[in-house]
Amino acid sequence: MDAMILNRHEEQEDDDIADDILVERAKAGDREAFGELVRRHRAKVYGYARSYTQEPFMAEDIVQDALIRAFLHLGTLMDSRRFLPWLHRIVRNQAYTRMQKGPQKREQVFSGLRPNYRDQEPTDWEDLDSILHRLSSKWSQPADPNTNPEDVMVRRELLQTITGMLHCLNPRERRIVESHFFDHLSPMEIARLFQISQANVYQILSRSRKKLIQEKTRVVVDQYVQSRKEAGMMKTVVLNTPEALSLRTWVTCVMSLHGMLAATDRKMSFPMVMGLSGHAFRLTVVPEQIHISGPTMFEFDQVLQQGLRNLGFESRSVSEFKHCTDISINANHVDPALLDANAREKRQLSQLLPQALELIHRSIDRGYPVLAWDLFIPEFGLIYGYDDEKKLLHAGDNCGHSTTVPYDHLGRGLVEDLFVLALDEPLEIDQRQSLIGALQMAIAHYRGEGSFFGAINGLDAYSKWVDAFEKRTIEPNGNAYTLAIAQDARHNASAFLKEIAETWTDSVFEGIRSSSLQASDLYAKIADGYAQLCRLFPFPAGGEPNDPEQCQQAIALFTTIESQEQQAVALLENMLETLTA
Structure with missing residues (x-):
């Protein structure tokens, strides 16, 4: 028994030494060494994140942010033997920051459209403005021979992401956005340069920001699906069509609740x-x-x-309501074209769409359909399947609708509200x-x-x-x-x-x-x-x-x-x- 304990102790020491060596190599610019550290400890880091939040998608987000920060600041780690506790502290700080924001944190306007930004301000990796500000502050700086290779690589990857997003703008919008953020021109200077009014500059920047937010959300959804693919979780799961969809009732939310419960042992x-x-x-x-x-x-x-x-049953939901004070919309009175797929394509994507998709996947994988609002018209329905490869949800209601819904059409109905509700633990x-x-x-x-x-x-x-x-x-x-x-x-x-x-x-x-x-x-x-x-x-x-x-x-x-x-x-x-x- 003593020999077994000694062997285990020696194995632990070998692991610590290996981490030390990998940390030192990573500090010297060895990307593969850092990658090995990530592969070795990622499951444990994810466990740290899940201990702070019960949201799997948020935990994954926290891990990604923490790894980026660790990559950027590995040079500040004085004791290479303390890599894992140091990374744990980064995860904890990220978790507290994210939970303080809350799940429905909204992106703000262009921070007063200031042409100059303080480089020492922390970057909020979930906020478009903050990322643009970080990039703008680095854009024109001369190369520093002492800069960490990891910092250079991550900055380059971020720049590629943002510049890729800029392709959603037309040429004029893109030139004005780049002039403001990357050339540090004020709205007044931009107005003179392009021979337009300053008010037009503000309008174009505001319109461009909305387009960029849409593109950013699409990127996040694509990244979510890609993460499932990399984890070997790409699947097609379609539950039996809920019998509740044939119920003759006007109260569609209860139709949906009845359909959810029918999949449990509490019928x-x-x-x-x-x-x-x-x-x-x-x-x-x-x-x-x-x-x-x-x-x-x-x-x-x-x-x-x-x-x-x-x-x-306890339950979990993801919700974002855009028109909760607007009662002017009546689906029976609008142009039918506003209810079709083309109209949905023109409406804004919810920034909480990835969280909604994660909740849907989790519930359907457990065998439970998900209640959703405004899948086809402003009524409640059920989502009972998904196809990751085609990015389609299988859904229906008892108002005569039963078909597939693209992932990115969720929350883009007539009233532009996103609401999904899934069963959690039985009580x-x-x-x-x-x-x-x-x-x-x-x-x-x-x-x-x-x-x-x-x-x-x-x-x-x-x-x-x-x-x-x-x-x-x-x-x-x-x-x-x-x-x-x-x-x-x-x-x-x-x-x-x-x-x-x-x-x-x-x-x-x-x-x-x-x-x-x-x-x-x-x-x-x-x-x-x-x-x-x-x-x-x-x-x-x-x-x-x-x-x-x-x-x-x-x-x-x-x-x-x-x-x-x-x-x-x-x-x-x-x-x-x-x-x-």
């Missing part, structure tokens, strides 16, 4: 998913016109992830805890909590809806859609509460069975009232909601529905009080 009925996720009880309207966006005006992350916790949660969570969500919503950019939630929505009818400001298509959503939700609320009363046999539910059945009856009546409104104002045309006679019919029905819903809410509150007593 449940559609009304049960509607109820426990809280969507059976939601009612959100946009005042004045009752715009079509009302039912989907909620915090996707917060509401859907809380709903999934009630259903027994240990019993029926009582699930129902308490669902009732808490429902009651908070009924009280108006979680309102989103001027939309009105819960019971308060009724007075705003009636007010819109009285003022004759209803938009027919949006009104019809909101009615259809509400009718579907209340129909499922009734079925959900009946299923609980009849099938949840644990004695803990004895005290709520009567209230659950009473509430079920009330929601069935509410659903019937909404069904009458849907016949009066059918989707998509929407009927004549601003006609005086139809207005009065609608207001009378809403008065009855609101009274019934108030009674139902009181029963839900009694159920919650009983369960938490």
